[in-house]
Amino acid sequence: MKTKLVNYFVYVGVASHLLLLIIIIWQPRLFGKLVSMPMNYYYSKSAQLEIDNYSKLITLSIEEQIDKVFFPWQPKPNLSNKKQTVQVNGVSFSSLKLAVKSLKSGDELQIYDGIYTKPFKINEDNITIIGYGHVVFEKSAYDGKAFVVSKGENLTIKNIECRFIAVKDKNGACIRQEGKNITLDHVYFHHSENGILEKSKRPGNIYIFDSRFELLGKNGKAHGVYSSTANLYINNSLFIATKSEGHAIKNRAEKTFISNSLITSLSSDDSRLIDIPNGGVLSVERSLLHQGPLSVNGQAIAFGMEGVRYEKNEINITNNIILLERIKKNTLLVTAEVDMTPIIEGNIVVNTNSNQQYKNNSFYQSRSEAALSEYPSFPKEICQFMNPCPLI
Template sequence: MQKVIRLVVLYFALAGLVAHLSALTVYLFFPGVIYKVQERMVERFNDSFPMLAAMAGTIPVEYDLESELQQVLPPWQPQAGTPMSPGEIRIGTRLFPNLQEAVKALRDGDTLMIGPGIYEEAFLLTASNTRIIGNGAVHIRNKATGGKGAMVIRGHNTLIRNIECSGISVSDRNGACVRLEGKNIILDHVYFHDSDQGLLTGYTPGIMRIHDSRFVKLGRGGRAHGVYVGGGELYISNSIFAAARGSGHEIKSRAAVNEIRNSLLTSLSSDDSRLVDISNGGKLVITDSVLHQGPGTTNGDVIGFALEDNKRNNQLQITNNLFILERDGPNYLLHTRQKYDLSNVRGNVIVGRDASGSSEGSITFPDRKKAGIGDYPALPDRTDASADTSGLQWQ
């Protein structure tokens, strides 16, 4: 009898150990499962006990994303550029009836000038060292070519300036305003929004620079993002990335070097995922920027680093930023698979609770009021379009 009792005790002890180890594994490596269980428990509590939920403050607040965007983002201002007639399209002195014919006529080193207007066209560019310049309010929308995007770029060293693009969607759920298949691109003062994706590249895109630009309400089904870079080097300055949707990231990059400076990244109340996902690691610099994790984001991580691949010489520099962590659930400023040197993750201001342990060397506040920031959705603006633009020309 005693032997049976010992076996029963041993069984329950082993079962308890296995259960605890399993729970710990889920907590450490699959935190999203914990969040979803927690969220469903809160939802059931709200449905079953509405009066208690109201007293406990667990009933979700109603948000209005469009209103938030209007409050937080200044109106888009196209650049006047060279005076041109509406619908005028030219290369030098040659005029063209539409964008497709003009782009086909581009030769290496040419500049395409586009006059104000709405262009429901898409094109494939094969020439190199070209410039595509919008003058006034130039809006390309609602058309994709080759099932890829509105502007498919196979040439090298391309500059696109002062172009608005929207309504780009394809059956593969990754239609992009710009699909880069060549190398080296500059996006200067562009406004990409309400599409599957803003910028999508291949594995060897060279150097990509994004300056004084705006990427808003982009993403689809967790596989398209505001920006999705497959390699190379990515440099972002004085730009806004806001309200990615469908569990998309504002910025997803496999580039070896990633630098984000003087920019605003915010979820607001969208159902985005991470603000920054540097999938394969490498060098990551984020400085002098505002990163706001909103209440509706589907991922607890603000920044994900080397979560898919970890074979590079990884370096982190995250300094002098403002982080506002307002997700309904745990917030992780930085999520990595292994420990890194965090000596250069410092000098930030963190509003809200960071569960990742990345707040050492930074100033922390429990909420907006204590930090002296206005009520939600107010956000400071650290973008400065007048900053140095000398790096925006190909040598």
């Protein structure tokens, strides 16, 4: 009887291994699925535990988190006390359309308090658009592109709010730059597909100062800021809760400089904080970077992942506060194979679920270990670099 049992198990073992070998040879996909099932079960359980832990923290909607953490954007007041709607160099017009039609190079388009729903195109060079009081552009796009389409050179836009811009191809924007050089000063772009979308055949520069980009993005194709050819200079600005797998900042041009700014996912389903798909020079200094618990992409910053096109490639990430709190894997920086050594120094880094470390930085496993305020708040230390302080 004992011999029969031994023989039975031997035959069963041989038959099982032969069956497994046949599956591996003839149905490798089925074998892969069989192997991955217990692994997927384990990781899904682990992820669910972390989600459950974070769900205790994420008790507010994204809008409620924003209201709790940040002061609301405020337009600069209309100190002129003028009652006009639109002027060009102090001359009044009955409509924004007529004012835009009259513009000549070097003119100033002055727009006064109100909500404007008629989009427009700027063809002339050296135009300045200034909002006096609370000026809102909303719910419309010129030629199915953006509320403002810029064809000229050296456009400046100041003190304007723009919201609710969506178009048929899902790539609408508050501003579409098809000209060369644009400056945004104290603008608030939100609840739209793109904030600013640059698609120019004339490489130039984008300058962004004291501005706020919030709840922007669409299907991974629209972003807070997208530049195709223009170098990007960002200072003293906010990028909050990019959504729908969009990047907060995506720049294909050669140079990207970010300073004294705050970029956060909160609990949105964004992708990367910063995407530099074709390499070049990237500098991030004296800023706060926060990858939230529900970010879709585990990479906070990516460099050259769509093909490096520039001879000079440099990365400088220094003196920042970096909070990487994604539930799954967190990666601060991923780069293509390129001959360079990133400079990553002087940062305070809270990085959960990652073994990625760099010398000359302070690494912590949690906010509490770093003595920083708990989610969704941010440390007030960033206020020494931002004026005015955006944090409540």
